[in-house]
Amino acid sequence: MLRERLLALAEPLVQRLGYELVDVEYAATRSEATLRVYIDWPEGKMSAEAQLAGDDGTRAFDGIGVEDCERVSRELSALLDVEDPITVPYQLEVSSPGADRILRTPAHYQRFVGERAHVELLAPRDGRRRYTGTLVRAGEEDFEVNVDGSAVSIRYAEAGKTRLAPDFSRQRPRGKK
Structure with a gap:
């Protein structure tokens, strides 16, 4: 499948550049095609700008920046030109995953235990396909979401x-204590 091929090509390159590959999305219509690549800093690592600013809570930036996206885009574009997994013209977009980032691997789930998540199952379970709650556990084979006080265990x-589901109404403005 194309998605798996794109992940297999992009992941080693993105890691070699010092980033984490969060996900890839390929979308095509009759008139255009787009490959979206989402990158982030690996857990425990942050941008050079954030490191220089210190950890006093006042830094204005600690996420993926335009320069990071440009760097990955240049390198990945060259690789994709050689490997040619997409045979039609397409646009390559590289960006940060955003606050509602997708969770793709067990490591992603483990990293965000304690956060709100929205899970959409491949097939309904007991007549229900969607769950939103707090991610309370992430193991090797499954994870658990607390939905309205009830624990729901779901195999990957x-x-x-699965996407993070941040509650922006409960967050305070950045830089305020």
Whole structure:
């Protein structure tokens, strides 16, 4: 499948450049095609700008920046030109995953235990396909979400798509104590 091929090509390159590959999305219509690549800093690592600013809570930037995206885009574009996994003209977009980032690997789930997530199952379970709650556990084969006080255990193989579901109404402005 194309998605797996793109992940297999992009992941080693993105890691070699010092980033984490969060996900890839390929979308095509009759008139255009787009490959979106989402990158982030690996857990425990941050941008050089954030490191220089210190950890006093006043730094204005600690995420993926335009320069990071440009760097990955240049390198990945060259690799994709050689490997040619997409045979039609397409646009390559590299960006940060955003606050509602997708969770793709067990490591992603483990990294965000304690955060709100929205899970969409591949097939309904007991008539229900979507769950939103707090990610309370992430193991090797499954994870658990607390939905309205009830623990729901879900195997990774059952989860079609899981995204963080931040509650922006509960967050305070950046830089305020």
